[in-house]
Amino acid sequence: MLELRHFRFLNPEWFRKPQSKLEATLRIPLVTKEIGILALTRVFPLIAIFSLTIRFLITFPIIPIVLGVFLYILFELWVLERWYKNNLLPYHIKNIDFVNKMEIPVDSNALIGNIEKSIRMSAYGIVRIGYVGLASWGWEMLFKFIYPLIARDKEYIYSDLLIGMPNKVLEFNQTLWEVANETDNSKKVMMYQSFLDKFGSVVDDMDLSFRTFREKPNAIKILLDLNKDTIEPDIDHQKTLNRYQSTLNSVKLIIPFPFFINLVNKVRANVVLREDRRFYEFVMDYKIRVMILELGKRKNIAESELFNKSWEELKK
Amino acid sequence: MGGTKEMKQIKGLSGSRGLVTGKAKVILDIENLKKFEKGDILITVSTSPQWTPIIRFASAIVTDIGGSLSHAAIISREFGIPAVVGTQEATKLIKDGQKVTVNGTAGVVEIL
Numbered sequence: 001m002l003e004l005r006h007f008r009f010l011n012p013e014w015f016r017k018p019q020s021k022l023e024a025t026l027r028i029p030l031v032t033k034e035i036g037i038l039a040l041t042r043v044f045p046l047i048a049i050f051s052l053t054i055r056f057l058i059t060f061p062i063i064p065i066v067l068g069v070f071l072y073i074l075f076e077l078w079v080l081e082r083w084y085k086n087n088l089l090p091y092h093i094k095n096i097d098f099v100n101k102m103e104i105p106v107d108s109n110a111l112i113g114n115i116e117k118s119i120r121m122s123a124y125g126i127v128r129i130g131y132v133g134l135a136s137w138g139w140e141m142l143f144k145f146i147y148p149l150i151a152r153d154k155e156y157i158y159s160d161l162l163i164g165m166p167n168k169v170l171e172f173n174q175t176l177w178e179v180a181n182e183t184d185n186s187k188k189v190m191m192y193q194s195f196l197d198k199f200g201s202v203v204d205d206m207d208l209s210f211r212t213f214r215e216k217p218n219a220i221k222i223l224l225d226l227n228k229d230t231i232e233p234d235i236d237h238q239k240t241l242n243r244y245q246s247t248l249n250s251v252k253l254i255i256p257f258p259f260f261i262n263l264v265n266k267v268r269a270n271v272v273l274r275e276d277r278r279f280y281e282f283v284m285d286y287k288i289r290v291m292i293l294e295l296g297k298r299k300n301i302a303e304s305e306l307f308n309k310s311w312e313e314l315k316k
Numbered sequence: 317m318g319g320t321k322e323m324k325q326i327k328g329l330s331g332s333r334g335l336v337t338g339k340a341k342v343i344l345d346i347e348n349l350k351k352f353e354k355g356d357i358l359i360t361v362s363t364s365p366q367w368t369p370i371i372r373f374a375s376a377i378v379t380d381i382g383g384s385l386s387h388a389a390i391i392s393r394e395f396g397i398p399a400v401v402g403t404q405e406a407t408k409l410i411k412d413g414q415k416v417t418v419n420g421t422a423g424v425v426e427i428l
Contacts, residue, residue, distance in 0.1 A: 013362040013382050140385060163393050169368045176369055202365045213366050222349040223369045240394055278365050
């Protein structure tokens with residue numbers, strides 16, 4: 001059976017823990033299906049178009065396919081960020097809103113239907129948002145390779161040019177700090193709830209058996225305490241931005257600076273998606289877990305047992 | 317060798333540049349944050365977005381898993397703290413409260 005650990009080569013930080021039976025039988029089959037759909041509707045057609053176009057120019061059998069794959073990667077590097085921002089993310093946000101507004105129906109069959117519907121939406125988003133990683137990682141790797149070729153100074157650190165970018169994780173940090181330092185208690189309660197609604201679904205790994213951030217009140221309390229009376233994260237971020245500016249001002253190049261800054265901006269715009277993607281990929285997980293836990297409660301199955309059951313067993 | 321303390325070195329990858337010496341705290345799960353204090357060196361298996369608020373208060377990070385493009389590396393560069401990533405065994409070799417030096421530039425951790 002396909003397990004999450006088989007995808008560890010993509011990112012060893014993820015898929016570390018044993019996969020629950022429920023994840024394996026509920027979301028993974030749909031994720032696998034969505035990977036197939038994405039391959040058939042986007043990856044293979046693009047490779048085929050580029051390969052066949054080159055085939056008209058070069059008759060040697062293998063080269064058109066190799067060049068086709070290469071052009072496909074370049075094409076995706078160029079367009080994925082825009083596709084993510086203009087098409088994928090707005091669509092995914094609509095799905096998130098839809099799932100978050102789902103009622104918990106009294107009828108268990110309707111609840112099962114809601115879980116399956118939200119899992120389909122989650123799988124759709126996970127696969128496509130994950131695919132955008134090709135651009136967010138690809139641009140950094142490309143920049144890591146190109147920078148030594150265009151820098152005059154050999155004492156360069158390319159990663160110092162990829163800091164100081166706003167992203168969802170830093171926004172999460174800033175909002176947490178604002179809650180921690182709010183002195184008006186009634187306002188604080190509202191801000192805390194809003195923080196949980198916006199950022200509480202952050203996950204540690206891809207598995208519905210793992211509790212989301214908002215389900216770890218002790219950790220949140222400690223983090224709120226740590227944030228109290230500390231420097232605002234946005235002020236720290238300004239320092240990072242200054243470090244980026246000073247690195248940018250000191251680079252010595254063999255290409256004109258306007259070309260370089262265009263390249264840096266393109267890399268930064270793609271790299272910033274990395275943390276953004278992670279935030280949006282699993283933002284439905286909390287609501288899905290709430291629905292699954294409710295189903296377990298109705299069937300008198302304890303949380304410790306719930307995720308060791310297959311979806312078919314749970315649905316019975 | 318009387319009186320000479322042996323210094324153990326753990327090699328990993330450079331995640332974020334810098335050199336820091338401090339007290340290590342091995343935290344395997346974000347729910348066990350109670351023992352963490354501001355300025356501690358965070359030793360963990362790997363980090364995810366859930367860990368970002370704690371990284372802000374660490375003076376350095378050491379992880380078992382990850383490379384130069386890992387979450388721990390990216391976030392520590394953002395916060396300007398040293399990070400050594402992909403050590404494979406830091407969480408097993410380093411004990412809570414031990415004094416360690418994290419050399420993020422060389423990708424080396426020394427247990428003092």
